[in-house]
Amino acid sequence: MYDDANIFSKILKKEIPCRVIYEDVFGLAFHDINPKAPIHALVIPKGKFKNFDDFVKLATPDMIVGFHKTIENTIETLGVRSEGYRLLVNSGLNGGQEVPHFHVHILAGGPVGPMTCAHHH
Numbered sequence: 001m002y003d004d005a006n007i008f009s010k011i012l013k014k015e016i017p018c019r020v021i022y023e024d025v026f027g028l029a030f031h032d033i034n035p036k037a038p039i040h041a042l043v044i045p046k047g048k049f050k051n052f053d054d055f056v057k058l059a060t061p062d063m064i065v066g067f068h069k070t071i072e073n074t075i076e077t078l079g080v081r082s083e084g085y086r087l088l089v090n091s092g093l094n095g096g097q098e099v100p101h102f103h104v105h106i107l108a109g110g111p112v113g114p115m116t117c118a119h120h121h
């Protein structure tokens with residue numbers, strides 16, 4: 001079940017503010033409040049999808065394609081395409097997802113370092 005009280009749902013409903021980077025009919029991109037890189041954006045679809053699995057299973061093909069273009073347009077707006085960036089999606093307990101509305105992180109603005117995993121041996 002999707003939780004309508006989650007913070008990104010409230011951002012979509014404009015009940016709480018955010019620093020908008022880019023917006024279209026499929027999604028909204030804004031700056032992460034606790035950035036982990038010089039540029040840290042979040043891109044969220046305009047629909048009730050709690051995670052990646054929900055989005056892929058429940059969104060229409062138009063929404064799935066459109067949302068990927070929302071991400072690409074955000075990359076364009078941020079001006080980070082040529083220097084590079086990392087896209088990241090957390091899901092569930094092991095993935096460390098905190099907000100139960102599907103979102104894609106864009107990390108950029110400098111080298112974002114190697115991928116790490118706290119419990120990798």
Ligand code: AMP
Nearest residue numbers: 007018031032033034090096097098099
């Ligand atoms: P995740 O761990 O993938 O669920 O990431 C959630 C992200 O949302 C974290 O990077 C938080 O810093 C960010 N975040 C939480 N609340 C807000 C908010 N009100 N505005 C912008 N970003 C937020």
